Amino acid sequence: MEKILVLDFGGQYNQLIARRVRENGVYAEIKPYNKISVSQIEAEGYKGVIFTGGPNSVYDESSPHFDKEILNCSIPILGICYGAQLMAYMAGGEIASANDISEYGKTKIYYEKSKLTSNIPGTSICFMSHTDYIKSVPHGFKVIAKTDNCPTAAMCNEEKSLYAVQFHPEVTHTEYGKEILKNFLFEICRCSGDWKMDEFIEKAVAEYKQTLKGKRVLLALSGGVDSSVCAVLLNKAIGENLTCIFVDHGLLRKDEGDFVEKTFGKQFGLNLIRVNAQERFLSKLKGVTEPEQKRKIIGEEFIRTFEDEAKKIGKIDVLAQGTIYPDIIESGLGDSATIKSHHNVGGLPDVISFEQIVEPLRYLFKDEVRIVGEKLNIPKELVWRQPFPGPGLAVRIIGEITKDKLETLREADSIFREELKKADESANQYFAVLTDTRSVGVMGDARTYGVTVALRAVTTDDFMTAQWSRLSFEVLEKASSRITNEVSGVSRVVYDITSKPPATVEWE
Ligand code: XMP
Numbered sequence: 001m002e003k004i005l006v007l008d009f010g011g012q013y014n015q016l017i018a019r020r021v022r023e024n025g026v027y028a029e030i031k032p033y034n035k036i037s038v039s040q041i042e043a044e045g046y047k048g049v050i051f052t053g054g055p056n057s058v059y060d061e062s063s064p065h066f067d068k069e070i071l072n073c074s075i076p077i078l079g080i081c082y083g084a085q086l087m088a089y090m091a092g093g094e095i096a097s098a099n100d101i102s103e104y105g106k107t108k109i110y111y112e113k114s115k116l117t118s119n120i121p122g123t124s125i126c127f128m129s130h131t132d133y134i135k136s137v138p139h140g141f142k143v144i145a146k147t148d149n150c151p152t153a154a155m156c157n158e159e160k161s162l163y164a165v166q167f168h169p170e171v172t173h174t175e176y177g178k179e180i181l182k183n184f185l186f187e188i189c190r191c192s193g194d195w196k197m198d199e200f201i202e203k204a205v206a207e208y209k210q211t212l213k214g215k216r217v218l219l220a221l222s223g224g225v226d227s228s229v230c231a232v233l234l235n236k237a238i239g240e241n242l243t244c245i246f247v248d249h250g251l252l253r254k255d256e257g258d259f260v261e262k263t264f265g266k267q268f269g270l271n272l273i274r275v276n277a278q279e280r281f282l283s284k285l286k287g288v289t290e291p292e293q294k295r296k297i298i299g300e301e302f303i304r305t306f307e308d309e310a311k312k313i314g315k316i317d318v319l320a321q322g323t324i325y326p327d328i329i330e331s332g333l334g335d336s337a338t339i340k341s342h343h344n345v346g347g348l349p350d351v352i353s354f355e356q357i358v359e360p361l362r363y364l365f366k367d368e369v370r371i372v373g374e375k376l377n378i379p380k381e382l383v384w385r386q387p388f389p390g391p392g393l394a395v396r397i398i399g400e401i402t403k404d405k406l407e408t409l410r411e412a413d414s415i416f417r418e419e420l421k422k423a424d425e426s427a428n429q430y431f432a433v434l435t436d437t438r439s440v441g442v443m444g445d446a447r448t449y450g451v452t453v454a455l456r457a458v459t460t461d462d463f464m465t466a467q468w469s470r471l472s473f474e475v476l477e478k479a480s481s482r483i484t485n486e487v488s489g490v491s492r493v494v495y496d497i498t499s500k501p502p503a504t505v506e507w508e
Contacts (some may be wrong), residue, residue, distance in 0.1 A: 002191055003027040005046040007036070009064045009082055011053030016328060017080065017170045019365050020178070021050070025193030025365075028183050030329050039068045041455060048076040048189035053168070057132050057159035058082075058089040064446065066090070076161035076188045077145070079228070080115075081130060084164035089157065091138035093163065100149075105127035106149050106173050114144040114156050115187050116163045126153070126167035127174045133166065134285045143378060145369040161188055197371045199232065204360050207334075208237035212358070215317035220306055222247045222390070223260035226322030226361060228382055229373040233318055233360050233385025235270050236376070242320070243271045245314055248304045249298065250278025250406070251392030254414040273313075278403075279306050279376030285401045292508035298391040316354045323359040324369055362492040386429045387463065395508040399436040411487045412453045420471070421477045422456070427469035432483075433496075433507045442489030453483055458505055466500040 006018045008030050021028035041049065044103075049070070056063035068090045070077065080085035085095050109126040111117040125300040126147075134152035137143055144153035154165045163184065169177035185191045217234060221227050221244040234242045244264065248257040257274070265272040284297050308325070310316060363368055373383035389395055396413075397405050413432035420430055433454040455476070460466035482491040496503075 001027055002047050002194065003029055003044075004185070004189065004191070005036075005041060005044070005049045006030045007049055007051050007066070007083075008032045009052050009054035009086065010177070011080070011082060013168060013170050014047060014052045015329065015365070016049055017052060017461075019367070020170045020181055021185065024185050024191075024194060025195050026183060026191045027195040031065050033066050034134075035073065038067045038073060041070065041075065042073055046075060048184065049080065050184075051086055051164075052076065053081030053083060053129075056082060058085050058095050070455075071160065071162060073358065076184070077163065077276070078168070078184045078188075079162075079164035079165060082124070084155070084166050085132055085334045087162060087164045088138055088141075088152075091141065091143065091157070093134055093138035094136040095132050095137040099131065099132050102131040103147065104148055105129075106165070107149075109145055109147050109153050111168065112142075112144045112165075114142075114155060114157060116154065116165075116180060117144055117181050117420050118183055118187065120179050124175040124505055128167050129172045130151075130166060134164075154333040158331065163188065165365050170347065175182070190217060191348070195449060197368065198267065199374055200364075200368075201236075201372060201375060203276070203356070204233060205237045208234060212238050212241070212318060215241060215265070215356075216313075216315060217242045217318040217320050218310055218313070218316045218352075218354070219244045219271075219320040219322075221260070221264065223252075223256060223382070224322070224382060225366070225369055225373060226263070226324055228322075228378055229268060229369050230320060230360055231264060232268055232376045232378055233372065234358075237269060240271050243273065244307060245276045245306055246272060246308075247302055248259040248274055248276050249281045249302065249305075249392060249474070250276075250321040251281065251298070251394045251401075253388070253393070253417075254410040263382065273309060275305055276310050277301075280456065281307060282401065282403065287400060287401050290497065291395060294394050294508065295391050298394055301391040302390075303349050307351050310349065316352055318356045318358055319348070319352075320358045320360070322361055324361045325363055325365050328362055330493045346488045360399060365483055389506060395506045397431045397434045405434055408451065408487055408489055409453075412490060412493075415482045415486065416455050416479045423473055423475040423478075425469075425480070426459075427457035427471070428460050428466070429463075432456070435507075440470060443491075444487045448491045450489050452492045453487075453490050454494050454496050454507070455479060456505070456507070458500070460500075460505075466505055468497045468499050471495075476500060 002281045004021050004026055006028050008014050014030055018030050020456040034275055088316055089095050107128045110123050133150050137155045141155045141157045143152050143155050156163045159418040169180040219231055221231050231244050256358050261274050264270045284301050370383050393409055394401050416432050435452045457469035457471055458466040459469045483493050484490055
């Protein structure tokens with residue numbers, strides 16, 4: 001399979017670069033600059049290498065550098081931002097630092113003709129974010145783009161297939177960024193673009209048919225996107241040899257447990273065991289109010305419940321997990337040398353023995369997992385569902401969890417989600433929270449003293465930071481009115497207008 005290496009120097013857009021490459025049908029892998037050598041790069045047969053950005057200056061002693069030999073091994077390279085400066089530095093150019101040259105944001109750029117810039121207009125807008133710049137290009141290189149401030153916005157040595165851009169072609173603010181990446185992939189690296197999700201499914205199914213033949217495979221199905229796609233994919237390959245355990249901890253949203261059971265048990269005919277463990281979880285959570293303690297109890301109890309159920313099944317050969325690519329990417333600058341096995345709710349079971357772990361989605365980004373999910377005919381509402389935390393509604397009820405509070409929250413949350421959907425308003429995540437504040441109200445002629453429900457909706461790309469969503473007053477009004485009318489015991493509804501930071505998305 002043809003592939004591109006994204007050599008990670010610690011930039012914030014590294015995953016985005018890999019995704020952009022893959023959107024063109026070319027498989028891309030991210031590797032930290034200090035975990036791969038030039039000979040390994042050659043041996044792996046990469047069609048091209050992209051040096052990423054990074055926060056450093058090439059002259060800093062601690063800045064990440066790479067073996068110069070890479071420039072001589074006839075693999076095309078594209079350097080981006082820090083990666084561009086590093087290429088210039090490695091090839092003998094001069095890098096300078098000057099605050100009056102520093103550029104941030106959308107910037108007008110003037111291109112010259114080259115393979116990298118072919119078929120794009122001479123003048124357009126690019127996205128810049130730098131203080132250092134390439135003052136003089138190395139011998140054998142020529143400048144192929146400038147801005148009003150930056151003398152080398154792009155450069156190349158066409159003979160050696162070395163290209164560098166100071167700006168970020170991977171972000172949408174760069175007007176012809178897509179074309180530049182396409183030119184690199186198809187004109188310069190001569191890729192064919194054969195990485196397609198249909199083929200991914202076919203290959204994975206064929207592979208697991210072979211390698212898992214006659215083996216019993218166990219999967220924890222949560223109803224989230226990753227484990228769902230993993231389950232349907234493996235079911236296609238090995239059918240009833242796959243057993244899925246769905247632990248319903250009783251902290252799911254309204255009707256969610258039944259929906260998962262209906263979809264996977266009935267529609268897809270999966271070998272599914274639903275464990276109704278609400279009582280078990282509630283008894284462990286009795287009297288617990290501290291958020292971290294709630295999370296720990298739920299994580300631990302989840303594994304124990306899973307183990308108890310798995311032990312009933314008998315011998316298991318393989319444990320399958322819905323790990324995806326962002327879970328396993330190591331940071332180029334961090335010292336996390338080991339790749340962690342990821343589990344949403346707290347670790348691997350330790351009393352069930354199994355010989356092998358399979359992670360069919362370990363090379364896919366979330367959006368690719370969703371495409372696979374759609375191609376496997378998993379219902380849209382599941383494939384595109386908003387994130388839902390492993391500890392479920394427990395982190396959306398302030399204070400002790402009780403059956404009654406869960407019931408109140410489920411109803412309020414369902415109304416809010418329904419109204420938002422009806423109004424066709426968008427937010428990346430939205431839900432209700434049951435606070436522990438009671439307040440006085442009036443209903444008919446009577447005084448009430450009910451609980452306060454908070455509504456939360458956020459708009460975000462990555463959930464690391466998030467804005468509170470500017471929902472319309474109409475939708476908030478409708479949700480508030482329905483919740484106070486239809487959910488007994490609620491006398492007040494408030495809307496959370498805190499972004500992240502300083503708040504987190506979840507209340508606990
Ligand atoms: P916070 O609250 O940290 O949430 O701003 C960021 C995103 O992560 C989700 N979240 C979780 N997801 N297990 C999960 O799988 C968890 O324990 C967990 N806690 C928060 C949250 O819903 C939001 O999308």
